[in-house]
Amino acid sequence: MANRLRQDVCLPERAVANLPRIFRPISRDLRAAQERLTVVLANTRDPSVREIIDFLLESPGKRIRPALVLLCAGAAGKGSNDFAEGGCSSVNMAAAVEIIHMASLVHDDLIDGAITRHGRPSVPARWGKQIAVAVGDHLCAHAFRLVADCADPRLFAILGSQLGAMCEGEMQQVADRGDFTLSEHHCLAMIEKKTAALFRACCSVGAATVAGEPGACQALQEFGFQFGVAFQMLDDCRDVLADRGGLGKTPGQDLLAGDVTLPLLYIMSYRGQDSGKCLRPGWRTLSGTELARVGEAFYSSHAAARIAMLITSHVNRAKQALQSLVDSDFKASLCHLADDVAVSASRILVR
Numbered sequence: 116m117a118n119r120l121r122q123d124v125c126l127p128e129r130a131v132a133n134l135p136r137i138f139r140p141i142s143r144d145l146r147a148a149q150e151r152l153t154v155v156l157a158n159t160r161d162p163s164v165r166e167i168i169d170f171l172l173e174s175p176g177k178r179i180r181p182a183l184v185l186l187c188a189g190a191a192g193k194g195s196n197d198f199a200e201g202g203c204s205s206v207n208m209a210a211a212v213e214i215i216h217m218a219s220l221v222h223d224d225l226i227d228g229a230i231t232r233h234g235r236p237s238v239p240a241r242w243g244k245q246i247a248v249a250v251g252d253h254l255c256a257h258a259f260r261l262v263a264d265c266a267d268p269r270l271f272a273i274l275g276s277q278l279g280a281m282c283e284g285e286m287q288q289v290a291d292r293g294d295f296t297l298s299e300h301h302c303l304a305m306i307e308k309k310t311a312a313l314f315r316a317c318c319s320v321g322a323a324t325v326a327g328e329p330g331a332c333q334a335l336q337e338f339g340f341q342f343g344v345a346f347q348m349l350d351d352c353r354d355v356l357a358d359r360g361g362l363g364k365t366p367g368q369d370l371l372a373g374d375v376t377l378p379l380l381y382i383m384s385y386r387g388q389d390s391g392k393c394l395r396p397g398w399r400t401l402s403g404t405e406l407a408r409v410g411e412a413f414y415s416s417h418a419a420a421r422i423a424m425l426i427t428s429h430v431n432r433a434k435q436a437l438q439s440l441v442d443s444d445f446k447a448s449l450c451h452l453a454d455d456v457a458v459s460a461s462r463i464l465v466r
Contacts, residue, residue: 134177137451140444141185148181148209155210155257167242167250171217174233179452180216180317181209186452187321187335189445190437191328204265204324211261212317215274218254219281219313221247226289227372270320277316284308292373295383302377306347307340314343334436341433342453345426349460351376352422356410356463367406377425378418382409385416419464426464430457 138145156168188205223229224237225247231237239247262270284305291297291305318339322332354369355378369376413419433453440446 133451133455134182137448137455138182140189140448141182144185144206144209145178145182147206148185148213149175149178151206151261152210152213155261156214156254164253167238167246170241171221171238174235176233178213180313181213182452183314183317183339183449184209184212184321184324186445186448187318187339188325190440190443190449191322191331191335192325204267204270205321207261207265208270208320208324211258211274212313212320214254214258214261215278216313218251218258221251221254223285225251226285227368227374229368229372265324267323269323273319273323274316277312277319280308280312284310284312288374291375293375295375295380297375297380299377299380302375302380303344306344306377310347311340311343314346315339331440334439337436338433338449338453341429341436342456345429345433345453345456345460348377348422348426348429349456349463352378352413352460352463355379355382355406355413367409370409377422378413381418381421382412382416385412385418423460423464426460427457430454 135142153172156172157165159165159168185205220232221238224232225239225244228239229237230240237247238250242250259271259274262274284307288305288309291301315336316339318335319332322335351369354367354376370379430453434450437446437449
């Protein structure tokens with residue numbers, strides 16, 4: 116159940132700096148979700164489990180997914196009064212989706228053999244593969260306990276279907292490793308399953324907690340889906356182009372794992388299968404020089420222009436999906452979140 120959209124690189128620097136402003140309409144509830152998450156996960160007497168949980172809680176990430184839940188609850192509720200009525204369920208679901216995301220990252224590091232996360236050892240690197248499997252399962256159990264507390268079967272149905280899509284996407288990506296003959300359409304389909312599915316679920320459950328109008332719920336689902344696709348494409352580019360300091364993880368992790376992302380697919384298409392020696396999957400590490408060669412190949416190909424066009428297209432579709440909603444601070448924040456991905460993409464992809 117891995118989600119390639121990693122918690123430690125979920126937004127570029129400019130967007131990270133803007134998050135307090137973007138999250139202002141939900142700041143109180145976002146803090147409440149963080150507190151709920153901490154209390155639920157820390158509720159164990161087993162010292163070995165507590166050690167790992169404390170380790171995970173020390174690096175909270177940017178909380179994009181719980182923020183989407185809360186922003187969509189506000190946008191669907193048409194105002195602060197309606198939002199307050201669903202506050203408890205919204206906070207519970209915000210905490211639940213973040214715990215699910217944490218679990219997906221632990222399993223992701225296990226599948227990829229990643230040794231770092233947030234600039235620190237990953238769970239499988241520090242505690243071993245068997246513990247990593249159990250930790251991910253442990254986190255999922257707590258997440259669904261929070262969902263159960265909401266006493267709304269719709270929430271289970273929404274999360275269950277989208278988590279199934281995430282797992283399918285991960286299995287497909289592992290099966291396709293090293294196959295650079297894949298099509299652009301195939302890579303986009305994996306993004307839709309692995310990343311956009313969870314983003315869509317976040318927006319959908321947020322709207323569901325306030326019993327918003329069906330049209331509003333559908334609009335927010337579409338926003339989450341389109342935003343998630345753009346978000347992941349940018350993240351894939353950063354894995355190729357960013358340095359260790361900017362990522363908080365080993366750069367080139369997708370290449371090391373042999374995962375076929377859009378940037379790598381475009382590079383191989385440009386260089387040709389025989390000439391792309393800098394793209395040999397399976398290396399344990401990439402030197403700065405080798406990673407720089409990959410970056411140069413990226414900018415020399417049509418990759419930057421093509422991905423910039425795709426990201427802009429999906430961001431525009433995400434914002435168009437919100438046009439039918441009543442204007443509110445929540446809706447404005449969702450638009451700002453999408454805009455930040457577009458601006459960040461232009462800064463990374465244009466030399």
